Amino acid sequence: MIGSNPTDIREQLEKEFVEFDRSLLDHLSAVGNVIEFRTGEEMMRTGQYFKHAILMLDGKVKLYREDEDGNEFFLYYIEPGSACALSMICATRNEASQVKAVAVDDVRALGIPIQHMDDLMKNYKSWYYFVLETYRSRFEDLLVVLDQVAFRSMDEKLLFYLRRSFTSYESDTIHITHQEIAYDLNSSREVISRLLKKMEQKGYVRLHRNAVEKLNLEQDQFPW
Numbered sequence: 001m002i003g004s005n006p007t008d009i010r011e012q013l014e015k016e017f018v019e020f021d022r023s024l025l026d027h028l029s030a031v032g033n034v035i036e037f038r039t040g041e042e043m044m045r046t047g048q049y050f051k052h053a054i055l056m057l058d059g060k061v062k063l064y065r066e067d068e069d070g071n072e073f074f075l076y077y078i079e080p081g082s083a084c085a086l087s088m089i090c091a092t093r094n095e096a097s098q099v100k101a102v103a104v105d106d107v108r109a110l111g112i113p114i115q116h117m118d119d120l121m122k123n124y125k126s127w128y129y130f131v132l133e134t135y136r137s138r139f140e141d142l143l144v145v146l147d148q149v150a151f152r153s154m155d156e157k158l159l160f161y162l163r164r165s166f167t168s169y170e171s172d173t174i175h176i177t178h179q180e181i182a183y184d185l186n187s188s189r190e191v192i193s194r195l196l197k198k199m200e201q202k203g204y205v206r207l208h209r210n211a212v213e214k215l216n217l218e219q220d221q222f223p224w
Contacts (some may be wrong), residue, residue: 016081023210044101052111074184085138
């Protein structure tokens with residue numbers, strides 16, 4: 001855990017969390033600690049207990065759900081200006097995490113010690129509404145994921161996954177291997193490679209070495 005100048009923390013909080021009022025920004029910058037993770041580093045594991053709620057300052061995080069056999073399924077991203085809703089819940093209630101989190105790239109976050117959580121909810125309205133909105137947003141994310149898992153074929157899941165990834169990275173190219181996509185979708189590399197090749201043949205994407213470029217992903221489904 002790496003400390004940082006409260007003034008620097010406040011400036012970045014003000015930039016990323018525009019909904020926070022001035023008094024809350026001052027308080028969080030005073031009590032929070034900056035936490036840093038390298039690309040690919042496991043930030044949180046299933047069964048882990050939290051000592052902090054996490055506010056994202058820089059970088060992206062992927063959350064996964066694990067089954068009893070160790071299989072994993074990608075849930076959603078956590079990005080700058082947002083928080084890990086599960087860290088808030090687990091930290092407040094002293095419960096173990098039910099998900100795994102991995103840093104997609106270098107991550108810088110602010111950890112808020114659990115002893116401050118009750119006071120934040122009681123004394124800062126902007127924090128209270130931020131927590132509610134975070135829970136609502138993550139619940140909607142999970143509903144979308146559930147819909148994809150329960151009602152979609154693998155080609156539709158891949159389309160959803162790519163759209164979400166391009167949007168998250170705000171880029172027409174994402175640097176990722178076929179194996180990584182297969183891992184996130186709990187599929188095999190062979191299946192994902194075959195579907196991506198079909199997408200390329202139809203002009204939907206262009207495949208590069210360890211990267212996928214978006215060409216035309218606007219259609220709702222593929223005529224395969």
